[in-house]
Amino acid sequence: MLELALAALAWIALHFLLAGPLRSPVVSRLGENGFRGLFSVLSLAGLAWLALAWRGAPTVPVFPGQPWVAALLMPWACILLLAGGRPDNPTSVLAEVAGGSELPVRGITRVTRHPVLWAFALWGLAHVLAGGTLGGILLGGAILLSALRGMWNIDAKRHRALGPAWEGFAAVTSRLPFGAILAGRQRFVPAEIGWFPLLGGLILCAGLAWAHEFLFGVPAFPG
Numbered sequence: 001m002l003e004l005a006l007a008a009l010a011w012i013a014l015h016f017l018l019a020g021p022l023r024s025p026v027v028s029r030l031g032e033n034g035f036r037g038l039f040s041v042l043s044l045a046g047l048a049w050l051a052l053a054w055r056g057a058p059t060v061p062v063f064p065g066q067p068w069v070a071a072l073l074m075p076w077a078c079i080l081l082l083a084g085g086r087p088d089n090p091t092s093v094l095a096e097v098a099g100g101s102e103l104p105v106r107g108i109t110r111v112t113r114h115p116v117l118w119a120f121a122l123w124g125l126a127h128v129l130a131g132g133t134l135g136g137i138l139l140g141g142a143i144l145l146s147a148l149r150g151m152w153n154i155d156a157k158r159h160r161a162l163g164p165a166w167e168g169f170a171a172v173t174s175r176l177p178f179g180a181i182l183a184g185r186q187r188f189v190p191a192e193i194g195w196f197p198l199l200g201g202l203i204l205c206a207g208l209a210w211a212h213e214f215l216f217g218v219p220a221f222p223g
Contacts, residue, residue: 001060004053004135008142011046015146018042019153050139055217057135065132069125074208077122079201083108083193084115090162090169091154092116103162103169107192110181113173114151121147151175 018026018039027035085092090103091113108115124144127136155175158166172185180186213219 001057001134001138004050004057004138007046007049007053008138011050011142012145014039014042014046015153016149019150023157050142051216054135054139057138060134061132062134062137063132065136066129067131070127070130073122073126075202075205077119077126078205078208079197080108080112080115080122081119082200082204083197084119089113089115090158090166103165105169105172105186107189107194108197109173110186110188110192112175112177112179113170114154114175117147117150117154118177120144 023035026038030038086107089107089109091109112118121144124140124142124147127140128144129140130136155166155170159170162169172180174180174183174186178188181188208215
């Protein structure tokens with residue numbers, strides 16, 4: 001369990017420190033592309049360490065597990081993951097955010113400007129609650145905290161880079177899913193999202209559930 005705790009702390013430190021106050025000095029030395037490369041390599045290594053440490057950790061029950069939470073949240077996590085990867089989302093890692101006086105608000109961006117991070121947040125929450133174990137809390141909690149923190153990091157980074165264009169975009173979108181829609185600052189347009197994220201997300205979720213025991217050592221829904 002100690003190794004998993006260390007892996008979780010390393011993951012949180014990576015996203016709270018390197019992607020936070022240490023970002024500017026590292027970018028000044030390595031450049032933006034150098035920072036992205038370093039952060040990507042460290043993130044992949046951290047994720048692999050988390051997964052391996054979790055597989056080797058003992059089962060320590062903390063509270064009664066709620067597998068139905070994973071069944072409820074994981075389909076939405078997969079749908080958000082696929083819907084949020086489009087390059088026309090200004091918070092996507094694939095986005096071209098330089099220049100222009102107005103940022104596009106379309107599809108899933110109307111629901112939340114951070115769909116991919118919400119996908120990881122839901123994944124983390126599902127794994128905290130589904131098993132009710134100390135290992136699940138450490139693993140899922142680390143992913144959940146880093147995803148939530150990442151929303152503020154990305155907002156601050158885009159604000160610095162884009163200024164008024166980002167302010168206009170943020171004024172009509174929300175971090176919280178459906179927040180801008182419920183506040184009357186945005187409308188929901190399902191046709192802009194399309195069928196692919198919905199069907200693809202459900203297929204992805206079913207595939208992960210089917211392969212969960214093979215990939216991660218435990219069945220998605222223990223009997």
